[in-house]
Amino acid sequence: MVAKLPLRDVHLPAAPSWWPLPPGWWMVIGAVLVVTVVVAGLLWLRRRRRRRWLALFDGQVAAALEGPVRLAAISDLLRRAARRADARAAQLQGEAWLRFLDGRQGREFSDGEGRLLLEGAYRPQVDVQGVEQVRALARARFLELMEGKR
Template structure:
């Protein structure tokens, strides 16, 4: 036997396919970026929620100091005017229908055509219906929070 025939040639062997773990560095960057974005979104939403609750509490505290329904309406009007000044300087100077239109949400004219009309003269009346004030309270609170935070509730 010659030396050429004694040597057995074998086929090319491919290495084993790489496993999925440990991940390549690029995947770690993608995972880290996604985690950072999720953390930022969570923190932003939590801050927005705390801010909304803080302004709702401020509104409730201010109304708790009022002793009569007329005082409640006057307090709501004052809080809304202050919030309007913050959101759009000069808006607190609006009067009558223009003021109510400013307070209206685009989807519902609840101030100019609904319960919000009580804000025009309710603070100056001797007698104000307590049920009407109770219907106005959530409407005014939501608009106050919207104006103070710049967000829809």
């Protein structure tokens, strides 16, 4: 006589657990962490470099006490930064220099307050408010030029 075996339903394996993570997920998490650390480090270095450039600009301008001397210091700093962006730019004179300083943004130097850079350093007296407006424009443009933006 043949013995009857009791039949049972098909048993499915238990669903896989989400923990511990498979090795592939650990590699993805590690790659994301590495990219995050590298990007954060680059941003920190960029911010630090910008702060040093702005401290250089502010220190040089603050060392020049009078209006015409301050304008000459601003102009010198802009020319130094222009050499960094374009070696030929530091040789520009007059209107061509102001157009270069305008960049792509607008015409603040050639048509606005920045025109004071042309003859302000040669005047015996310069309006303090005008010098401060030029300083603010020049500070922003100095940073752009140091970053390599034309």
